[in-house]
Amino acid sequence: xxxxxxxxxxxxxxxxxxxxxxxxxxxxxxxxxxxxxxxxxxxxxxxxxxxxxxxxxxxxxxxxxxxxxxxxxxxxxxxxxxxxx
Numbered sequence: 111x112x113x114x115x116x117x118x119x120x121x122x123x124x125x126x127x128x129x130x131x132x133x134x135x136x137x138x139x140x141x142x143x144x145x146x147x148x149x150x151x152x153x154x155x156x157x158x159x160x161x162x163x164x165x166x167x168x169x170x171x172x173x174x175x176x177x178x179x180x181x182x183x184x185x186x187x188x189x190x191x192x193x194x195x
Contacts, residue, residue, distance in 0.1 A: 121188040124177060132171035142186075152180075 121141045124133055135153075139146045150170065152158040159176040162168030181188055 121181065121186065124174070130174060132173055133177055135170050135172075138172060138177065 124137060124141050135146045135149045138158075139149045142149070149158065153160045153170055153172075158172060158180050160170050160172045163171055
C-alpha cells in the first residue's frame with residue numbers, strides 16, 4: 111500500500127472539493143475502514159444524509175458536503191483545509 115492508498119488520503123479525497131460527484135456507500139465504507147452495512151445503518155439512522163437514485167429501491171448516494179459534515183460532527187481528522195473550504 112502506498113501513501114496515496116492510505117485511509118487518510120481516501121478520506122481527504124472523498125471529502126475534498128475536487129469533485130461534486132456524489133459518493134457511493136462502498137466508497138465511504140472503504141475510506142472509513144468499515145463495512146457497507148455500517149454506512150447503511152448510519153444512513154437509516156439519519157446520521158448520514160443521503161438520497162436514492164434509480165428505479166426500485168435505487169442506489170444510495172451521499173453528497174460530498176453531507177459527508178464532510180458527517181466527518182466534522184464526529185471529529186474525524188481529514189485535514190483542516192478540506193473541512194474549512
